[in-house]
Amino acid sequence: MTDTANRHLDDLTPWNDRLHGLEVVGVVDEAPQVKTFTFRAAGDCWFRYKPGQFVTLELPVGDGEPLFRTYTLASSPSRPYSVAVTVKAQEGSIGTRWMFDHLRPGMTIRAYGPNGHFTHIGHEAGRYLFLSAGSGITPMMSMLRWMADLAPQTDVAFVTCARSPRDIVFRHELELLDRQMPNLSLSFMVKGNSLGESWFGHRGQISHPMLTMIVPDLMEREIFCCGPESFMTLVQDFLRAAGFDMAHYHQESFGEVPGDAPAEQVAVVTDAGEVGGASVPVVFANWGVTATCQPGQTVLEAARAAGVRIPAACESGICGTCKTRKIAGEVVMSHNGGILDEEVDEGYILACCSRPLGPLELEA
Template identity: 70%
Template sequence: MAGGHLHLDEMSPWSDRLHHLEVIGIVDEAPGVKTFTFRSDRDCWFRYRPGQFVTLELPAEGGPLLRTYTLSSSPSRPFSIAVTVKVQAESVGTRWMFQHLRIGARIRAYGPTGHFTHVAHPGPRYLFVSAGSGITPMMSMLRWMADCAPDSDVAFVTIARRPEDIIFRRELELLDRQMPNLSLAMIVRDNPPGDTWSGHRGRLDAARLAMLVPDMATREVFCCGPDAFMALVGDIVRDAGLDMAHYHQESFGEAPANAPSEQVPPTRTDLGEAITITFEASGVTATCEPGQTVLETARQAGVRIPAACESGLCGTCKIMKRSGRVQMEHNGGILDDEIEEGYILACCSRPNENLHVDA
């Protein structure tokens, strides 16, 4: 840190929405998987809940890319944060990180946010089930437990294609020896010639999960991975008798049902007048066309509001509403107390009357 060694109580918490980060570590975790570790460019410590995510602003050619990544690090180690990412053929942002991020590089970040955390759903025992890079939020939660509650009762099941594809394998094996109530099961799907893997093989199904975790119906279950995998796990634990209020999954591709919204009666057509949005920080007033969101109007007016998922999940486009009413149908990217303070998500808010926002 720029100011040298400081104690935690001499530093401010990382609590603003926009942060500047510096890369301090890059580690190869598995083929096509890297962990990027960051510190703040200010003297502050990182405050978040294990399992939450951040949105990174990647300064790519042609304009910044906004990509959301789960924090694989634990808030019990508050001087740095880390994301563990897997590159795919279609992964524009992750591929940019692999090619351009080096030690000392600086990027901007928004967050942290997200509700996929055991802190929000405490229970006497847990089941973490993941496939591939879906292991990252589970690792954040397990690392926190290892540091702060090492006697936690956790059944940890993770699936990978090959043994070398198991992300965090060595650390998981170490934690399995250190945590007395951790039950670890690593399953690989393929069986290549000459492979010496002696652990579980095959695909996850109801019989295998029941064998590995016979008391799954009594656990708080967290699942992360491809949508088809999460649907499978959800069906298995439901059929095993789990109250699905105790089942939680993390996915940026599917909006949760019954998402809360700020409901207001429509007023736009009362007098047939056009609605305007005033972006106070930018000094711009623009007309909002029928059905447009605040984000769409901002883009047409040349006002930049950072946005990543654009479906009300990530919370990156959160802005303060100074006056006016909106109809906001989000998918968990904003908290009720933030709505009460006046915040809205620009991507899923449609004004019902003239609006003033801090953007």
């Protein structure tokens, strides 16, 4: 294995969106049930990504098929030799729990990425609001770390909500950055107490009056929001009601897709037409397999039925892990932000949310 730790950047090649090996170099406890895993490249590469982007990890859980889980790179690309994910093990967790129990320094896992467009790059603004709840803080941390390294004068209102003071992830680093970044305004909001700790900060649930009190000029800020769906829906609702221009609102979903498509989530049809009622052949060129896609089936479902393994994590068009290029044929694709318009123009589709309109040939 190549040791990137002692190599000059000029000797390494940039990361791209292919499969890579990541070697664990550190595991740190951040908060109850929250750990940060830091990785260096197992190959000859440095990490090229945008602050706020994510990767999908292939977790060899048990003896069967691996699990795929998507995590934001909480690290900053301004430090390109390593990447870090900060993960919370929810109750009943399988994938994240496996990481907690098994992933140790020296071990290597496989990763797909980087992916995603929840980033301030391309949305340059005079003032930002980074609003998060729980593990939704990770993309905000990546963007803030980037700004701290490259533009520490940036005006950022950073508001993060947690169950209790001890559940605030990155609290000490944030307090340090607050002293280093003159225009950073840092606010924590908690619901409950932590045993043995007095709390003099904000308390309760986020609301428009509360947020306006903390960030009086919030209507003039570029807003980035990430947290549970209920949290983001609440924020969107009160911003809309207050007349906020939603073109300046961006959010990242970690889980289920809400009924209302939020900002940056669009349905795309690669070509006009209806999904037919007959089964159609789908060629997976790299595998040398021709599968049959039954009416209503997605390309991913057809692949699995034929024994073709396409890595997929969220399976709802968010994470982009199952992206593959179309060689021939058309599909109806209804995604939730996991693919860019330019990628669609180049012929890429997401297998999890694409249904063939007729015979199809794919690179996968």
